[in-house]
Amino acid sequence: MLRAIIIDDELNQRENLQIILENHCEGVKVIGQAENVIKGASLIGKLEADVVFLDVQMPGGTGFDLLENLESHSCKFVLVTAHKEYMQKAFKFSVFDYILKPVDIKEVKDTVQRLKAQTKTDSKSSSHGNKLVLPSSNGTQFIDKEQIICVKAEGSYAELTLRESTTILVSKNLKFVSEQLGEEHFMRVHRSYLANLYHVEELVRSEGGFLLMKDGIEVPISPDRREEIILRISTLLS
CATH class of the missing domain: 2.40.50.1020 (LytTr DNA-binding domain)
Known part of the structure; x- marks a missing residue:
């Protein structure tokens, strides 16, 4: 079971992504949501997530601010944003994937499948x-x-x-x-x-x-x- 956190300032975006993850992707559970980077960082510290789906542009700080200031974590990050121009910067932070809004169900499913495959590969050690x-x-x-x-x-x-x-x-x-x-x-x-x-x-x-x-x-x-x-x-x- 992949444990996921969603960080996005728009409630409808969070709820839509949660529906896609839990209803269309087998073996995924959303264990927390946050509307800004401060609450998001707190969730990451408290919960043991496998993946964080992270928006970029949010009031009070960007997704990149969170990635830059997070001291330690044990999860992978997938950026979910309407701005394709952030893609190059995203991969400098070694994010696992980059999904453009409006979110496409097939794209999310593909990302989840690759996350599962990577987790399986990691477990071989x-x-x-x-x-x-x-x-x-x-x-x-x-x-x-x-x-x-x-x-x-x-x-x-x-x-x-x-x-x-x-x-x-x-x-x-x-x-x-x-x-x-x-x-x-x-x-x-x-x-x-x-x-x-x-x-x-x-x-x-x-x-x-x-x-x-x-x-x-x-x-x-x-x-x-x-x-x-x-x-x-x-x-x-x-």
Whole structure:
């Protein structure tokens, strides 16, 4: 199931695109809508979307402003605009596709099919047994899952911290690594962090809250996930 967000200042455009995506494209769910870049950036941070359909011209900021200022994300972007002159600039931001308004059903369906194909291709760099197989700047890394203490988002990359404070930067984002790990003891404890709950030594409530991990590593947590973290750890240890 592809999880989608739509960002467009015109309500009728958002609703029309949602109808096309959910009624004419198999396996797509719109999980959020926003009418400007500020609310859109907030949605991207809170929800784990696979794709964002993004308008360009909006009051208070353009789609390019959002792309330029977004610190980290794990989704692909499709620009949806009435202005074909933005196409060259769009691909400088490595957007996945560019759809012109008025939106054509067939064009949206074609884009969704290519998104699914790309997602399937990405998944081939998956895990094998107790090893995680991921591309890095030096080649391919074969990582023992149980050695992973935490994973931090670094833009479109992810930094894995292993036992004895060894770090590895891989050329896949946090969402991808999270999907490949899969096991219930790896939890998204913060928008930018994934933690191995078996390596938690203490949950510290001061300074906004963080997990003290083995080897003295500190992992920040989102306050609204604190109780869920405690419950998950208790369940694992019971």
